[in-house]
Amino acid sequence: MVKWLGSLRNFNKPYLCKIEKIIDETPTVRTLIFSDSIMSNSRPGQFAMVWIPGINELPMSIMISTKKNQAAFTVRKHGVNSTALYNMKLGQYIGVRGPYGNNFNIKPGKLLLVGGGTGLVPLIRLLKFIKTSHNITLIIGAKTKNEVIFEDLANSLLQHNQHSIITTTMDGTYGCKGLVTHIVADLLHETTFDAIYTCGPELMMFNVIKMALSKQIFVQASIERIMKCGIGICGSCSMNENIVCKDGTVFDGSYLLENNEFGYMYRNKSGSIENYTSKV
Amino acid sequence: MVKWLGSLRNFNKPYLCKIEKIIDETPTVRTLIFSDSIMSNSRPGQFAMVWIPGINELPMSIMISTKKNQAAFTVRKHGVNSTALYNMKLGQYIGVRGPYGNNFNIKPGKLLLVGGGTGLVPLIRLLKFIKTSHNITLIIGAKTKNEVIFEDLANSLLQHNQHSIITTTMDGTYGCKGLVTHIVADLLHETTFDAIYTCGPELMMFNVIKMALSKQIFVQASIERIMKCGIGICGSCSMNENIVCKDGTVFDGSYLLENNEFGYMYRNKSGSIENYTSKV
Amino acid sequence: MINVNLIKNIRLLIIFMNCFISKMKPDISTHIGPIFIDNPTILASGILGISINIFNRIYSSGAGAVVTKSISMLPSSGYDGPSLFSVGGDGWLNAIGLSNPGIDNFSKMLRQNKKIPIIVSLVGSTDIDFITMVKKLQNSKILAYELNLSCPHVDKVGLDVGDDPELVYNIVKKIKSATQTPIIAKVGLGSTNYLDTIHAACDGGVDAITAINTLRAMAIDIDAMKPILGNKIGGLSGRPIKTIAIRCVYEISSKYNIPIIGCGGIFDWSDAVEFILAGASAVQIGSVINNKWMQIFSDINQGLTNYMSQKNFANIGEMVGISKKF
Amino acid sequence: MINVNLIKNIRLLIIFMNCFISKMKPDISTHIGPIFIDNPTILASGILGISINIFNRIYSSGAGAVVTKSISMLPSSGYDGPSLFSVGGDGWLNAIGLSNPGIDNFSKMLRQNKKIPIIVSLVGSTDIDFITMVKKLQNSKILAYELNLSCPHVDKVGLDVGDDPELVYNIVKKIKSATQTPIIAKVGLGSTNYLDTIHAACDGGVDAITAINTLRAMAIDIDAMKPILGNKIGGLSGRPIKTIAIRCVYEISSKYNIPIIGCGGIFDWSDAVEFILAGASAVQIGSVINNKWMQIFSDINQGLTNYMSQKNFANIGEMVGISKKF
Numbered sequence A, B: 001m002v003k004w005l006g007s008l009r010n011f012n013k014p015y016l017c018k019i020e021k022i023i024d025e026t027p028t029v030r031t032l033i034f035s036d037s038i039m040s041n042s043r044p045g046q047f048a049m050v051w052i053p054g055i056n057e058l059p060m061s062i063m064i065s066t067k068k069n070q071a072a073f074t075v076r077k078h079g080v081n082s083t084a085l086y087n088m089k090l091g092q093y094i095g096v097r098g099p100y101g102n103n104f105n106i107k108p109g110k111l112l113l114v115g116g117g118t119g120l121v122p123l124i125r126l127l128k129f130i131k132t133s134h135n136i137t138l139i140i141g142a143k144t145k146n147e148v149i150f151e152d153l154a155n156s157l158l159q160h161n162q163h164s165i166i167t168t169t170m171d172g173t174y175g176c177k178g179l180v181t182h183i184v185a186d187l188l189h190e191t192t193f194d195a196i197y198t199c200g201p202e203l204m205m206f207n208v209i210k211m212a213l214s215k216q217i218f219v220q221a222s223i224e225r226i227m228k229c230g231i232g233i234c235g236s237c238s239m240n241e242n243i244v245c246k247d248g249t250v251f252d253g254s255y256l257l258e259n260n261e262f263g264y265m266y267r268n269k270s271g272s273i274e275n276y277t278s279k280v
Numbered sequence C, D: 001m002i003n004v005n006l007i008k009n010i011r012l013l014i015i016f017m018n019c020f021i022s023k024m025k026p027d028i029s030t031h032i033g034p035i036f037i038d039n040p041t042i043l044a045s046g047i048l049g050i051s052i053n054i055f056n057r058i059y060s061s062g063a064g065a066v067v068t069k070s071i072s073m074l075p076s077s078g079y080d081g082p083s084l085f086s087v088g089g090d091g092w093l094n095a096i097g098l099s100n101p102g103i104d105n106f107s108k109m110l111r112q113n114k115k116i117p118i119i120v121s122l123v124g125s126t127d128i129d130f131i132t133m134v135k136k137l138q139n140s141k142i143l144a145y146e147l148n149l150s151c152p153h154v155d156k157v158g159l160d161v162g163d164d165p166e167l168v169y170n171i172v173k174k175i176k177s178a179t180q181t182p183i184i185a186k187v188g189l190g191s192t193n194y195l196d197t198i199h200a201a202c203d204g205g206v207d208a209i210t211a212i213n214t215l216r217a218m219a220i221d222i223d224a225m226k227p228i229l230g231n232k233i234g235g236l237s238g239r240p241i242k243t244i245a246i247r248c249v250y251e252i253s254s255k256y257n258i259p260i261i262g263c264g265g266i267f268d269w270s271d272a273v274e275f276i277l278a279g280a281s282a283v284q285i286g287s288v289i290n291n292k293w294m295q296i297f298s299d300i301n302q303g304l305t306n307y308m309s310q311k312n313f314a315n316i317g318e319m320v321g322i323s324k325k326f
């Protein structure tokens, strides 16, 4: 007889987790920590669909926790839904399904990680998977001083590695002044890397990829699109012939540059094309 | 994710098997042999639900085959449906689901097997499970000479055991003359057994059980009732508080004698009570 | 002063202990309109429910009540087989064809009932059929009648009746005036709007609704190239229909002020809870009996009790339909 | 004499070889009324079907045709999430809410289509909606239109239209006079008899029927005590609905002489065969895309081809509805 496996967890159905700890990272960014061994074991670049009961469901990169069997989401309050998630209180429940998507392909050697805003989340998880032989350069990009996140956490995660952490703010109130991409350009002028991993605003990733490929450096980026199902059924996350939630979210830079939607346009919730350029 | 096990066999759905060999046992009884490792491994006393496509489905005790991975049904043509099964040709398909029901609890030592008609089927399967240390007495009951079945087969199955096979016909045209129960009475007068197993007409089993219990011998019988589902849902096979297809078909004799329907009445296809006595 | 304080303290202690006790042991008895049962798990119609002995065994196994097979005026042998098989995913197709011993045989048997809360399921084509059967049962101990307005695979009864709201109204109204025993209407998804059927039943004075029956379905064997069921078309039960049944219970309870018994695809206590949160006051257990056997009733009651303790529900009433608040 | 014999022998040889070849390689192309496709696997509406690039990828993966998301007059963002999740047993609940870029954006994109057999799914409330959309698409290469008369969870469109046979008749009739492109009506199980909808569509001159859409259903999370879907109620798809869909195809093909595209719970080639035996000339593939990804189309075609060889079917036409013979 076909036995029903109902007693096992159904990864594609929201599973409620209690928020056990909240960290205010910046005035607009919070990390919500919960216990869940499945999420805690997700690979770097993977995401979950997060249900805020009664409100909406959002794709979120899976953040690490320093404790075992825990995972987290780091959310910036933005529209109605992310604000609702941001406002969740200790002891309240969120639903998670996943993990979904592929992951970064971690090369050995000297790695450059380039993250902007909450795009740092998958890169922080990547740090959990590196070996002591890795030499890591991490660029943390933010608009202004009090939006810089994960600096201390990254330092402690990298304590056994040769590493450098470069912080940059657009207004120069902390770290270097200017765009993340300027830092990358400077670095690539001085040195080289075995691989570059990036996640953040699409135009930032677009430029990072162009720079990396001009120096023949392996580069991967994690892409965001509107996601409704997260599992390759609804099509809302499509980018040209790619279904980002299933083919990605991590793509090789060389592949992305051939994709004429990447860096230029995305589809809104109705599936209509919108241009990035007009929004930045 | 809950993985669908669709590729594994669903034991509760008819599974088509090709009839590979037909043995005419008597002018009204045939054995239909087919390949199916699941049925071939069923335990003695278990039955299958057998679909004659386009006609009906019948419960049938699972008969053995001398070849590996094969099983069989031995059917007596009776009403429309068993006649349709009896008339199936070589190469045609029957659907099987199961095996269902519990099985005989085979004790060590000296065993008496008492079978009437196609009730011999589960007893023949029982012979497949005995050890060489067993001493077996098998009583084969039939109405008349050309209705005696399985005598040669039983002899060959028992070649490595101390055994005796007693055949009895009601008209005395072959073997002893008289009812099976007379033979049992005579045997129990002379000797004793460690256990008795019986399958056949209910009144025969009823009498065998009474005799066995009067001598404090462990006895089990396999019971027939109308079966529509075979799996404990429809209730058609009920006998007092028992659901024969699921609690049985094998019951201890001591338990059966306490059941005031056993030996006296059964339910027809509508669930109405009918009496055995009026039918015999 | 000391006395007053002592009394106050004792009071507090009692309140505290009551809280504690009620927290430890929620009350799982339930009212389905005028029907009261010790726990909300009911054996569904057509499942094993053929004799007093079986009813007794199931009741002793922990069911709050049992529903009989649907009984008709005359005995019926039902359809040729296969009449039940699995379609995988804990789903089942059946076309038993309402086999039953008929009202005369059945009422004779039912007179033996002393203590079991038995709901008698009736199936018929006209108001006269139903009234006649109710009259023949009037001397038996019966908890309620359930009118089968929803069997999806037998002509002129079941859904063929349920699809005709006017007929439903008439049947319910006439039975109500013929007996004091509560009446439940069991609905399914037929070829009209099932909510109209419920509306008619409510107008006729029905006491509760059971939702839902099996859904019309079939399977074809690709080797035999034939429909598998003897009757070709039958009803789908089990897990696959749960989300549809939950939707119906939620819809009915959002629209009508009538007690509901949820049925369809219940597999464990969490399914039972889901039905109650959707608006059911009790649940019926059908095909899962194959997997979990009679144990299922006490298993569900145990799981439900734990859930209620954990979520601080003191009784079933507090839970019924609470998901509609959101 | 020798010559004649030689010719005879060569003829026999050719016949024999043809038999052999046709036995080796059955023809899986299929006619759905006036619609002809290379193989009977079609991507169902609402599944990934958002852009020409995706259509192309799916067509290249082996699909015989693709159906677009249902397109409406105006762009729509759809419902809040969760809008899709698993209910186990390879069943899914969704309430996407017919999000789509609207006819203007969509028709602009569709003009790029050169070679893909695209079926455009349209959703609207009135005949005017449908006619307007068809006119806007008249310069695009389109295989057929599929009218969504069956989405179970958006007001005033889908089932709300399908449940009104007169409206269906009008819509079909008017579109037929506005375009030469074949029209398919996609039906589901709503609150009237879906066979009446089909009857009306046939009277209006529809070229084929797709059966069925998702079934109205819901799920409640027992910890959150809330319905899970953003829209609370949605549609059930996947394995759990297969036996219901098979029944519908069997019923429609027994009653009407109209080509049918079967849809609902197809998981592998054997399901596709079951639909064809029940009466479908082609099948649509929906939720299973999650498990088997785009590979599913060629997998099904391969399995189907093997089955046909084994059972000696030379083409799909021979198989369609053959289970009704029994």
Ligand SMILES: Cc1cc2nc3c(=O)[nH]c(=O)nc-3n(C[C@H](O)[C@H](O)[C@H](O)COP(=O)(O)OP(=O)(O)OC[C@H]3O[C@@H](n4cnc5c(N)ncnc54)[C@H](O)[C@@H]3O)c2cc1C
Pocket: A047, A058, A059, A060, A061, A062, A073, A074, A075, A076, A077, A078, A079, A080, A081, A082, A083, A118, A119, A121, A223, A224, A225, A226, A227, A249, A266, A268, A269
């Ligand atoms: C794989 C993935 C991982 C993500 N991880 C995180 C994370 O770790 N932390 C975090 O804070 N957020 C993350 N997001 C973004 C998050 O899911 C929400 O999109 C964001 O929080 C805004 O949601 P909102 O509903 O509050 O805003 P909305 O009201 O939906 O949106 C505000 C504006 O942003 C636009 N927009 C929304 N989503 C996108 C998008 N994906 N691409 C481009 N424009 C968009 C909308 O069109 C609108 O104009 C991730 C997104 C994806 C796809």
Ligand SMILES: Cc1cc2nc3c(=O)[nH]c(=O)nc-3n(C[C@H](O)[C@H](O)[C@H](O)COP(=O)(O)OP(=O)(O)OC[C@H]3O[C@@H](n4cnc5c(N)ncnc54)[C@H](O)[C@@H]3O)c2cc1C
Pocket: B047, B058, B059, B060, B061, B062, B073, B074, B075, B076, B077, B078, B079, B080, B081, B082, B083, B118, B119, B121, B223, B224, B225, B226, B227, B249, B266, B268, B269
């Ligand atoms: C567990 C089990 C194992 C069986 N094994 C075999 C077997 O190995 N070989 C074999 O030939 N048959 C076996 N049978 C009997 C078989 O299933 C059919 O009942 C029998 O073949 C008659 O079927 P029919 O439809 O042709 O006759 P029908 O037309 O159904 O019946 C003819 C008459 O017999 C009565 N009848 C049918 N079944 C029963 C029953 N179970 N008990 C009492 N009366 C009954 C009917 O009421 C009717 O009066 C078994 C039955 C059961 C329950």
Ligand SMILES: Cc1cc2nc3c(=O)[nH]c(=O)nc-3n(C[C@H](O)[C@H](O)[C@H](O)COP(=O)(O)O)c2cc1C
Pocket: B233, B234, C044, C045, C046, C047, C069, C070, C084, C092, C094, C096, C098, C121, C148, C151, C186, C212, C213, C214, C237, C238, C239, C241, C263, C264, C265, C266, C284, C285, C286, C287, C288
């Ligand atoms: C074998 C079988 C027989 C049934 N017979 C009846 C019946 O006689 N009357 C009735 O109202 N419902 C009948 N039903 C429907 C069940 O009572 C129940 O409504 C349905 O099976 C859904 O519940 P489940 O998913 O828990 O099985 C039958 C169901 C099955 C599986």
Ligand SMILES: Cc1cc2nc3c(=O)[nH]c(=O)nc-3n(C[C@H](O)[C@H](O)[C@H](O)COP(=O)(O)O)c2cc1C
Pocket: A233, A234, D044, D045, D046, D047, D069, D070, D084, D092, D094, D096, D098, D121, D148, D151, D186, D212, D213, D214, D237, D238, D239, D241, D263, D264, D265, D266, D284, D285, D286, D287, D288
């Ligand atoms: C996420 C999702 C979106 C859908 N959107 C549409 C739609 O826009 N139009 C439509 O006619 N059917 C839509 N459907 C129904 C499917 O086309 C199909 O009829 C249904 O899913 C049953 O097939 P399946 O079991 O293979 O998934 C949708 C189904 C799903 C799962």
Ligand code: FES
Pocket: A226, A227, A228, A229, A230, A231, A232, A233, A234, A235, A236, A237, A238, A243, A244, A245, A246
């Ligand atoms: S989010 Fe639905 S397909 Fe990617």
Ligand code: FES
Pocket: B226, B227, B228, B229, B230, B231, B232, B233, B234, B235, B236, B237, B238, B243, B244, B245, B246
């Ligand atoms: S045959 Fe159905 S319960 Fe035994």
